Amino acid sequence: TGNLWGYGKEDGPSVWHKNYPVAQGDRQSPIDIVPHQASHDPSLGPVVLNYDQCTSIKIANNGHSVVVEFDDSDDRSVIRGGPLDNPYRLKQFHFHWGVKGCHGSEHTVAGNSYASELHLVHWNAVKYTTFGEAATAPDGLAVLGIFLQHHGRFVKAVFFFFFFFLLQGSAADFKGFNPKCLLPSSLHYWTYLGSLTTPPLHESVIWIVVKDPITVSEKQVTCLAGSSEPALGRLLPASGLYLHTFLTQGLYTRNWEF
Ligand SMILES: NS(=O)(=O)c1ccc2c(c1)[C@H]1CCC[C@H]1[C@@H](c1ccccc1Cl)N2
Numbered sequence: 719t720g721n722l723w724g725y726g727k728e729d730g731p732s733v734w735h736k737n738y739p740v741a742q743g744d745r746q747s748p749i750d751i752v753p754h755q756a757s758h759d760p761s762l763g764p765v766v767l768n769y770d771q772c773t774s775i776k777i778a779n780n781g782h783s784v785v786v787e788f789d790d791s792d793d794r795s796v797i798r799g800g801p802l803d804n805p806y807r808l809k810q811f812h813f814h815w816g817v818k819g820c821h822g823s824e825h826t827v828a829g830n831s832y833a834s835e836l837h838l839v840h841w842n843a844v845k846y847t848t849f850g851e852a853a854t855a856p857d858g859l860a861v862l863g864i865f866l867q868h869h870g871r872f873v874k875a876v877f878f879f880f881f882f883f884l885l886q887g888s889a890a891d892f893k894g895f896n897p898k899c900l901l902p903s904s905l906h907y908w909t910y911l912g913s914l915t916t917p918p919l920h921e922s923v924i925w926i927v928v929k930d931p932i933t934v935s936e937k938q939v940t941c942l943a944g945s946s947e948p949a950l951g952r953l954l955p956a957s958g959l960y961l962h963t964f965l966t967q968g969l970y971t972r973n974w975e976f
């Protein structure tokens with residue numbers, strides 16, 4: 719991707735429209751969600767996640783975020799229900815977190831931002847044959863957005879581990895990770911038609927933003943590392959040790975049953 723876009727003064731969101739004119743479109747994300755202005759749609763049912771046959775493949779650092787890619791060659795890991803007319807296949811998930819540590823989420827709720835935001839990207843494999851085709855269609859993608867609340871040091875350290883130890887552009891296998899262990903069971907959500915939040919900014923996303931943030935506790939991060947210990951351990955032996963150290967020094971936040 720080179721330096722096509724970034725978050726600096728010269729290449730940040732305010733100039734993305736120069737290379738990506740759709741930035742001035744009429745369904746651009748992220749947005750500020752104003753709860754009391756959201757209208758209730760009684761026809762919307764619950765969102766259902768079938769991630770049981772976990773199909774994670776690898777973890778990579780694409781220069782903008784840490785991404786975990788999934789095998790999307792069949793319907794083993796799908797999201798359905800809510801505003802979706804059919805199941806959408808899980809393709810990857812990634813995080814957004816701020817350099818400032820506490821204001822990294824992209825969506826905001828009544829002007830408030832969270833420490834970070836997890837995006838689980840799915841595509842409509844019923845109507846489209848490839849992800850690339852779906853990524854440019856108005857109902858091609860469904861992204862589940864989950865706000866993360868964490869308290870400084872511990873989880874930032876883990877992100878640091880993922881982001882900086884995974885040298886830019888490298889990837890490591892990351893099998894056997896089921897993202898469901900990061901998610902709440904009851905999904906109260908807002909939904910709206912929007913776009914990718916970074917270039918190419920395609921207006922192809924049905925956004926499903928979960929109302930309640932998850933407090934990333936040591937338990938979650940352990941589950942993040944635990945179920946893929948061998949994968950993480952293989953990332954870089956030395957950093958495996960770092961991660962283990964981080965886990966043992968974790969902060970004790972509200973343990974959250976899921
Ligand atoms: N913050 S987000 O979830 O709204 C978001 C924003 C931009 C992009 C993505 C996710 C992902 C989704 C998979 C491919 C990738 C990407 C892309 C890269 C190369 C070509 C096409 C695409 Cl779509 N760009």
Ligand SMILES: [Zn+2]
Binds near residue numbers: 813837
């Ligand atoms: Zn994202």
